[in-house]
């Protein structure tokens with residue numbers, strides 16, 4: 214899907230009207246609603262669209278949203294609470310793009326995102342999304358955390374450096390809610406002897422702003438981070454949050470040339486694993502499964518690196534859920550949905566936990582703090598264990614025999 218833009222025509226779409234042909238191209242085949250027919254593994258787990266699965270109503274699937282956007286462009290539909298609910302309950306998971314790319318190439322997420330940008334231009338910002346923008350503007354993070362505390366996790370593990378070839382960008386979700394991921398990432402990098410630095414004044418990456426159509430605010434915060442990174446002379450920036458990773462990977466869409474390489478931690482570690490420089494032993498034999506973060510997997514095709522790392526842990530067997538890789542089911546956290554309609558996130562994560570249980574699994578590893586948090590929230594009463602891959606691997610590192 215990373216290549217999808219080359220199929221989009223005209224190449225430069227600048228307003229919602231420019232997407233009119235896409236809305237007309239959707240011929241309601243319904244392929245975007247379900248796992249691709251030849252790849253269905255279990256008849257209970259065939260759905261692909263988190264919002265469609267929750268509301269079971271045409272408008273909440275990509276195909277219905279294409280009709281809604283057509284109605285906006287043609288002037289038949291006005292902005293209403295119901296219309297905003299339809300537009301903003303999409304998690305931007307990209308499952309519909311993936312399916313539609315095989316039949317018609319409508320790419321619904323491009324259309325939905327442009328509709329959100331138009332909504333914002335017309336003053337239709339939902340309260341939860343206003344709140345997140347306010348928090349980013351005031352505190353430079355999504356959670357109203359004290360900005361001065363952002364690097365607290367790094368004590369004894371990582372240093373702010375004015376010059377560094379490698380920068381680790383933890384992101385505000387990790388800094389505020391899951392510092393253990395940043396600590397684990399640092400331990401992994403240190404175990405390899407990698408010299409890296411962290412930013413003195415890192416802000417939210419901007420992805421939730423982009424996702425909610427608040428593009429100008431998103432560009433502002435992304436640019437701040439890019440300038441900070443450029444000041445260090447970094448050649449490579451490592452991410453453990455799939456949202457942040459996508460914000461930077463998409464920078465060209467906002468006319469920004471980065472001048473440095475963007476790698477998810479699992480991509481950074483992959484060559485070390487291939488050269489035999491990473492060995493993990495958690496001291497137990499266990500079976501785990503992997504939750505693909507949509508912004509890492511479907512959008513950028515980072516499917517195998519995390520799986521190879523998990524499989525390399527001594528005594529660990531990786532078993533896929535019924536829906537995996539391109540057919541993976543979103544945890545429901547992305548697209549700004551969790552900040553306004555958390556019930557969609559809860560439904561998606563609970564569905565995923567149900568799937569893991571159905572497959573006889575009790576441990577899920579993922580590679581993004583938002584996926585981890587959402588799956589954890591849905592696991593409170595059912596004993597499912599959820600790990601971020603950095604935590605999972607670094608715990609094995611402790612027991613590695615050198």
Ligand code: SF4
Pocket residue numbers: 238239240241242243244245246275276279309312313316317318319321
């Ligand atoms: S968005 Fe694509 S896959 Fe979905 S119904 Fe329309 S044409 Fe079919």
Ligand code: SF4
Pocket residue numbers: 245261262263264265273274275278302303304305306307308309310321322
């Ligand atoms: S991006 Fe995901 S949630 Fe949104 S319409 Fe497509 S499949 Fe549904």
